[in-house]
């Protein structure tokens with residue numbers, strides 16, 4: 569399955585913080601709903617459960633797209649490639665569909681870990697490579713440094729955070745964005761404008777937020793443990809927000825609500 573099949577990749581299922589039987593059940597429901605893109609990471613400690621749940625599924629592995637991410641502690645010469653080989657085994661995959669660097673090295677130079685990522689691609693360990701939590705300046709440096717184009721920069725992206733600079737850098741560098749914490753872990757529900765807009769389309773506030781992200785040209789990774797929410801988060805391609813509604817939601821970004829700050833994640837760079 570290709571990352572360029574937008575109908576698959578734009579609606580990904582996030583797996584953090586699910587582990588064990590809870591993850592296994594969620595994956596089976598998600599596949600029944602129609603999800604074919606799954607997001608995991610070495611850090612989540614759930615690649616093995618995801619790999620076995622996908623191998624038990626009736627859906628062909630060829631039709632599924634798995635993204636995983638290299639843990640920041642594995643981004644050195646001795647640990648990087650062995651960690652990717654472990655991910656391949658745990659995911660029961662011949663090749664990782666999308667391999668990301670989970671975090672940049674704070675504000676440090678990005679080139680050493682990008683070189684390791686590129687080497688994993690050269691060895692055939694990954695079909696596509698990408699990054700996560702890169703700033704605009706890092707996107708430009710990556711574009712200048714790499715021979716292989718980056719398939720994605722996965723970033724915090726939701727209606728309560730102004731990410732226009734990242735969208736601009738995405739257009740400029742050709743590196744697409746995908747979102748995490750697309751519902752700001754529930755914080756968006758404090759803003760009634762989302763459900764007011766949703767009422768006009770017979771959709772929920774969550775669906776409006778996800779639709780707003782898609783209409784920005786950004787892929788979504790949504791996580792839910794509830795079948796009804798999984799279904800709702802998937803049913804976001806059968807309606808459109810008007811330009812006026814998009815602008816109203818843009819107005820919420822003044823909240824400047826960011827989850828992934830340095831006090832939560834020690835690897836976080838200075839956001840630009």
Ligand SMILES: NC(=O)c1ccc[n+]([C@@H]2O[C@H](COP(=O)([O-])OP(=O)(O)OC[C@H]3O[C@@H](n4cnc5c(N)ncnc54)[C@H](OP(=O)(O)O)[C@@H]3O)[C@@H](O)[C@H]2O)c1
Nearest residue numbers: 582583584607700748749750751752753774791792793797
């Ligand atoms: N690259 C990175 O650094 C990074 C960082 C964080 C996350 N991620 C990825 O992004 C994925 C999503 O982020 P996230 O899970 O942290 O945040 P999120 O998607 O903003 O929020 C998840 C929460 O929203 C609730 N929810 C989901 N759908 C809903 C709906 N339709 N209506 C009401 N509530 C709903 C879920 O509860 P219920 O279970 O009750 O539905 C869950 O508690 C993660 O699973 C992970 O794969 C990546």
